Amino acid sequence: MYGSDSDGLQAARVQLVGYSARLLDDGLAVGSAGNMSVRAGDLVAITPSGISYAEMRPQDVCLVDMDGAEPREGNQETPSTETPMHLAIYAAAQAGAVVHTHSPEVVALSAAREELPAIHYAITGLGGPVRVAPYVRFGSDGLAAAAVEALAGRSAVILRNHGAVTYGRDLAQAYERALLLEWLARTYRLALSYGEPSILSAAELDEVTAESRRRRYGERRTRQP
Numbered sequence: 001m002y003g004s005d006s007d008g009l010q011a012a013r014v015q016l017v018g019y020s021a022r023l024l025d026d027g028l029a030v031g032s033a034g035n036m037s038v039r040a041g042d043l044v045a046i047t048p049s050g051i052s053y054a055e056m057r058p059q060d061v062c063l064v065d066m067d068g069a070e071p072r073e074g075n076q077e078t079p080s081t082e083t084p085m086h087l088a089i090y091a092a093a094q095a096g097a098v099v100h101t102h103s104p105e106v107v108a109l110s111a112a113r114e115e116l117p118a119i120h121y122a123i124t125g126l127g128g129p130v131r132v133a134p135y136v137r138f139g140s141d142g143l144a145a146a147a148v149e150a151l152a153g154r155s156a157v158i159l160r161n162h163g164a165v166t167y168g169r170d171l172a173q174a175y176e177r178a179l180l181l182e183w184l185a186r187t188y189r190l191a192l193s194y195g196e197p198s199i200l201s202a203a204e205l206d207e208v209t210a211e212s213r214r215r216r217y218g219e220r221r222t223r224q225p
């Protein structure tokens with residue numbers, strides 16, 4: 001997490017602009033769709049509303065406090081329309097960054113399924129099968145509440161007829177999770193083209209999670225002098 005001093009805020013702004021360009025390159029967004037934020041101390045740096053990612057500059061990134069109030073000197077642009085959803089996630093989870101996309105595979109799935117099931121064990125990186133939250137209008141407190149509820153125990157949620165949200169300890173992790181979610185949605189669609197795919201059970205997913213933890217512990221141990 002960045003600090004809320006001017007160096008920390010500038011670093012958060014530059015990082016958000018860098019990842020905004022990646023959203024386009026990676027096919028997770030078109031134009032100005034979707035939005036991202038980074039926690040910086042008591043503040044949140046969030047992408048502005050209505051500016052295409054290709055044109056966004058660090059000074060266009062907006063600041064809000066945890067109640068959504070803008071700093072006294074104001075922002076040059078209007079904070080993202082989904083600011084309430086970002087703030088609700090910071091309030092509910094240990095998040096350092098939030099990524100919201102309108103990525104195509106996830107949007108397609110959101111219109112046709114109740115959840116993204118576990119056809120691959122990599123879904124444990126998102127906490128398990130990813131729920132589809134009920135449709136509520138963009139930018140509303142109702143959407144923020146629906147997203148937070150469906151995020152329970154997960155670091156990703158799919159918003160019906162809308163898109164996806166992921167969070168992580170930092171923007172790099174939140175962004176990797178957005179890519180993973182899109183990949184999982186695509187592989188699920190491909191699996192459906194063969195017929196009814198087999199789904200990993202909760203016990204099989206628990207086993208993967210336990211083994212991943214054990215191996216991470218092993219890595220840490222071997223790095224010690």
Ligand SMILES: [Zn+2]
Nearest residue numbers: 034138162163
């Ligand atoms: Zn959206």
